[in-house]
Amino acid sequence: ETGVTQTPRHLVMGMTNKKSLKCEQHLGHNAMYWYKQSAKKPLELMFVYSLEERVENNSVPSRFSPECPNSSHLFLHLHTLQPEDSALYLCASSQDLGAEPLNEQFFGPGTRLTVL
């Protein structure tokens, strides 16, 4: 595997389900990100992990819970979602702290989430 991978690619869940999205980066990067891409809205940054510590949480509802067990893996745990949470969820990674070009982010293919 190369680059940034995400599983599953498609997910349909009910509002009472619990599921998790997985992201893995094979680039040796030290920062990872979750973004939400909804129809007709710009990409929204949700969470940032730098050196495995959460450094950004952009007012994301608690029904979204991220986890970064190591620098290569990032999870987004989902529970009691709402239909308006249906979107494409993108994971990205970057090499920070002295890398050039600084902070260039590489994106995974995304998980298309539908909440019924």
Added chain:
Amino acid sequence: ELKVEQNPLFLSMQEGKNYTIYCNYSTTSDRLYWYRQDPGKSLESLFVLLSNGAVKQEGRLMASLDTKARLSTLHITAAVHDLSATYFCAVVYGGTSYGKLTFGQGTILTVHP
């Protein structure tokens, strides 16, 4: 709060024509990125612009950055159908060591024969 605005949001072009997409941002930043997204696909990095006056070219696409005007342009020369996609600009803000990006709304480009 940093705002990033692209225009136009929709662009329909004939093959062979030239056009420019504009990206304006509201607060100081010296790093700007352009990404391409094909339908149902992820974002692909096109250009990284790191300083005032930076210009980068790849094939029929050329990007430039004017940090004083807080403006970046993506110029398309002699468009071909393969360039049909959504193009996003994104700006770094916050002075952090990691990349805190704010994205524009995206420009949906359709190139017709």
